[in-house]
Amino acid sequence: MNKEKYNADRFIGIALSQGGLQTMLKTQPYLIQNDIELFEKKIKSIYGNNKFEIGFCYRMRIGVK
Numbered sequence: 001m002n003k004e005k006y007n008a009d010r011f012i013g014i015a016l017s018q019g020g021l022q023t024m025l026k027t028q029p030y031l032i033q034n035d036i037e038l039f040e041k042k043i044k045s046i047y048g049n050n051k052f053e054i055g056f057c058y059r060m061r062i063g064v065k
Helices: 007-015 019-026 031-045
Strands: 002-006 052-058
Touching: 002 007, 007 019, 007 031
Parallel strands: none
Antiparallel strands: 002 052
16 A cells, blocks of 8 residues: 545545546536536535545556457
8 A cells, every 4th residue: 555645636636537437527527527526625625725645555457368
């Protein structure tokens, strides 16, 4: 597990960069736009301008040929 310093904007960016969500944003953004706006407002209201540390790990996919 890795730890990294985050702020609200970095956290939001990481959350919105996930593959399945990116597909929705590219193909049918109108279906989730309101939810994304609510999510961003909630995260900013919780963390404000504070920095915080998050522990995370990367999921690795293994391909076999």
